[in-house]
Amino acid sequence: MLTSGWKAVSMVDVHGKVTFTLWLCGCNLKCPFCHNWRIAGGKGCFELERGAMLEELEVNSFLIDYFHVTGGEPLMQWAELSSLLASVKALDVPVSLNTNLTLVGPLEKLLNAGLVDHIATDLKAPPAALYGLPEEASERLWRLFLRGLELVSNYGLPLELRIPVPKGFDVWPWIEEGLGHLDTEFYVVLNPLVGKPLTNPRDEAWCSAHCWPEDEVRNLGERLDELGIEFHVNRWA
Numbered sequence: 001m002l003t004s005g006w007k008a009v010s011m012v013d014v015h016g017k018v019t020f021t022l023w024l025c026g027c028n029l030k031c032p033f034c035h036n037w038r039i040a041g042g043k044g045c046f047e048l049e050r051g052a053m054l055e056e057l058e059v060n061s062f063l064i065d066y067f068h069v070t071g072g073e074p075l076m077q078w079a080e081l082s083s084l085l086a087s088v089k090a091l092d093v094p095v096s097l098n099t100n101l102t103l104v105g106p107l108e109k110l111l112n113a114g115l116v117d118h119i120a121t122d123l124k125a126p127p128a129a130l131y132g133l134p135e136e137a138s139e140r141l142w143r144l145f146l147r148g149l150e151l152v153s154n155y156g157l158p159l160e161l162r163i164p165v166p167k168g169f170d171v172w173p174w175i176e177e178g179l180g181h182l183d184t185e186f187y188v189v190l191n192p193l194v195g196k197p198l199t200n201p202r203d204e205a206w207c208s209a210h211c212w213p214e215d216e217v218r219n220l221g222e223r224l225d226e227l228g229i230e231f232h233v234n235r236w237a
């Protein structure tokens with residue numbers, strides 16, 4: 001399977017948890033703010049040395065809360081991922097999957113096999129602006145994302161619901177719709193979109209118009225607060 005590497009001990013990939021994080025290549029979206037677009041496009045990727053990685057995981061397993069697999073979109077390589085996660089579970093290490101939740105068929109296979117203990121996902125809104133795809137495709141993918149939220153709820157998995165916050169859009173209608181499809185333990189992480197010099201986004205022109213939000217973050221925080229929803233803000237400085 002194609003990877004861009006792993007980190008044995010990470011404190012920044014799942015809120016409040018220590019993870020062993022693996023990055024897998026490929027993605028079905030083209031988010032303009034994406035700073036992992038090289039991984040998403042398969043650039044600089046190489047074949048995972050599975051044995052070496054599992055050995056390092058086993059050595060570090062006493063330190064970590066989750067084996068966290070991210071990307072890119074890990075479910076692009078779901079068949080191999082399924083076999084890898086079975087090996088991780090054999091080490092008695094809980095699994096956290098970061099997915100854009102649009103590949104619901106593969107997701108269901110992994111959940112059905114009991115290979116995932118925690119999900120992290122981005123609620124990207126407005127989809128037509130944040131998915132980086134034509135409007136019709138974005139609308140279809142948004143419906144799949146909502147189905148993905150229902151699936152996670154059906155399996156009762158805890159969820160880290162990340163919301164990338166762009167500048168210049170009212171994203172609340174989509175957040176409300178997403179929350180309506182969620183019936184499991186979750187908290188929200190607001191991720192204000194950032195561009196250069198902190199990150200290297202796929203589309204710099206898009207990012208100069210829509211990264212570095214200010215009022216939008218405060219407004220969303222207030223609305224989540226009103227609903228009594230636990231949330232955290234990833235500050236860029």
Ligand code: SF4
Binds near residue numbers: 029030036040100
């Ligand atoms: S932000 Fe995530 S879902 Fe979007 S293109 Fe990048 S890796 Fe794919």
